Amino acid sequence: MKIVKKCLFFIVFMSMWLLPLQHIEVIAASEFEGNESQWLSKCSIPQDTEEQAQKCKEFKEYYSSISKDLENQVSDLNKQIAKITDNISELNAAVKKQDSLIEQITNKIKENENSIKKLNTEITSLEEQIKKLQKSIDERNNLIKGRMLDEQETLGTNISLEIIMGAKNLIDMIRNIDGLNRINEADKKEIELIKEEKEKQDLQKQEKSRLKESVEAAKADNEQQKKNAEEVKKQKEVLLTKFREQEEKLNEQMRSVEVNLATIKNNIINIDTRVKGSYNFSSSGRLSKPVNGSISAHSFFYPDGSLHLGLDIAVPLKTPIYAPANGIILYANNPVATNSGYIGNTSGYPAGAGNSIHMLTRVDGITYGLTFVHMAQEGFAVSAGQKVQAGQLLGLSGNTGNTSGPHCHLEVVNLGNMSIEKAIAQFQATADFAWGTGWYMTGYSNRCEVKGPPCREHPEDVYGY
Numbered sequence: 001m002k003i004v005k006k007c008l009f010f011i012v013f014m015s016m017w018l019l020p021l022q023h024i025e026v027i028a029a030s031e032f033e034g035n036e037s038q039w040l041s042k043c044s045i046p047q048d049t050e051e052q053a054q055k056c057k058e059f060k061e062y063y064s065s066i067s068k069d070l071e072n073q074v075s076d077l078n079k080q081i082a083k084i085t086d087n088i089s090e091l092n093a094a095v096k097k098q099d100s101l102i103e104q105i106t107n108k109i110k111e112n113e114n115s116i117k118k119l120n121t122e123i124t125s126l127e128e129q130i131k132k133l134q135k136s137i138d139e140r141n142n143l144i145k146g147r148m149l150d151e152q153e154t155l156g157t158n159i160s161l162e163i164i165m166g167a168k169n170l171i172d173m174i175r176n177i178d179g180l181n182r183i184n185e186a187d188k189k190e191i192e193l194i195k196e197e198k199e200k201q202d203l204q205k206q207e208k209s210r211l212k213e214s215v216e217a218a219k220a221d222n223e224q225q226k227k228n229a230e231e232v233k234k235q236k237e238v239l240l241t242k243f244r245e246q247e248e249k250l251n252e253q254m255r256s257v258e259v260n261l262a263t264i265k266n267n268i269i270n271i272d273t274r275v276k277g278s279y280n281f282s283s284s285g286r287l288s289k290p291v292n293g294s295i296s297a298h299s300f301f302y303p304d305g306s307l308h309l310g311l312d313i314a315v316p317l318k319t320p321i322y323a324p325a326n327g328i329i330l331y332a333n334n335p336v337a338t339n340s341g342y343i344g345n346t347s348g349y350p351a352g353a354g355n356s357i358h359m360l361t362r363v364d365g366i367t368y369g370l371t372f373v374h375m376a377q378e379g380f381a382v383s384a385g386q387k388v389q390a391g392q393l394l395g396l397s398g399n400t401g402n403t404s405g406p407h408c409h410l411e412v413v414n415l416g417n418m419s420i421e422k423a424i425a426q427f428q429a430t431a432d433f434a435w436g437t438g439w440y441m442t443g444y445s446n447r448c449e450v451k452g453p454p455c456r457e458h459p460e461d462v463y464g465y
């Protein structure tokens with residue numbers, strides 16, 4: 001590896017002498033393009049000659065200029081995310097609207113059902129009344145029939161005898177028949193009245209039945225409407241899920257792209273040049289707690305059940321944060337004011353971190369990437385490339401970036417047995433605090449409970465909170 005590097009230095013060194021001066025810049029640009037990570041690693045150690053140092057300076061300038069592309073990517077992603085956020089809030093509103101529509105229709109169906117129940121009761125009671133009236137009519141009819149039958153029998157058997165026996169009895173008999181007729185007339189009239197009443201009730205029953213049919217039709221109609229509304233809601237929800245997934249993906253892209261670019265590049269280039277000696281800072285035993293305070297949100301969920309890839313320690317502003325073990329600072333940046341955080345704030349790196357530090361350490365043969373975010377601007381005690389001792393002050397806690405109050409958010413990525421040199425090279429190339437474990441649900445799926453390194457540890461386990 002060393003021989004290859006020296007050969008490369010030699011070629012670069014020789015080419016600077018062999019080529020005319022005006023060509024150097026042109027060649028330099030194309031030379032850097034696509035080979036950024038090689039140049040980053042080449043220029044991250046002290047150079048042997050002035051010329052090589054000059055080349056690295058040129059590379060640094062070139063590297064800063066490509067930050068423009070990244071900035072464009074950031075603004076592009078911002079636009080895409082804003083569009084999707086709009087879509088999501090529109091869809092959310094549409095789903096809510098469907099919900100209230102479904103509720104309205106459900107209430108209508110309930111009303112329909114109540115009406116049907118009431119009508120059924122009324123129809124049943126009308127049917128009973130009609131039955132009673134019919135019974136009454138039948139009884140009276142039978143009574144009249146009976147009376148007439150009796151009389152016929154009397155007349156039939158007695159008529160000749162009565163005639164024979166004389167007029168007195170005959171007149172009485174006729175009088176009796178008249179009386180009987182009058183009784184029957186009264187009954188007949190009453191029957192007519194009952195019949196009228198029955199017809200009235202029949203009509204009412206018909207009316208109620210007709211009403212019931214129309215309510216049942218309305219109910220069927222409403223049930224169809226409800227089904228349609230639920231289908232529309234389902235479609236919107238499917239779309240919403242799609243947009244949410246897109247948003248998550250874009251946010252993930254954003255987190256890897258959106259950076260305080262100038263600072264991060266200086267950080268990256270400075271890492272190795274500022275380190276003298278080896279990375280032999282292995283220690284053993286548990287990492288110590290970086291900050292003293294009580295847990296306000298565990299990993300990997302907030303108390304409300306939403307995803308939280310770190311551990312929150314609630315501490316007053318400007319509480320000291322110490323290195324949990326010997327290690328090297330990979331990133332340290334404090335661009336924002338100590339108490340400037342709020343929910344949704346995307347300042348800092350990674351987006352929303354506010355003022356942040358990322359360091360590497362190695363304990364009992366395992367390499368860890370340690371993240372400290374939402375820090376104070378004042379009292380920032382370290383910079384990228386600096387080696388630190390366990391217990392050394394890193395900085396103070398703050399309320400910066402995406403926060404709801406002062407606290408220290410800690411994340412720990414287990415890198416397994418990856419060497420410090422390899423880890424530094426990887427960080428120089430990616431600036432990824434997550435070390436490829438990703439963010440959001442991807443980050444959660446890469447927890448050490450379910451898979452090997454690189455994976456996300458519960459900081460409470462690693463630090464012993």
Ligand SMILES: [Zn+2]
Pocket residue numbers: 297308310311312409410
């Ligand atoms: Zn947190």
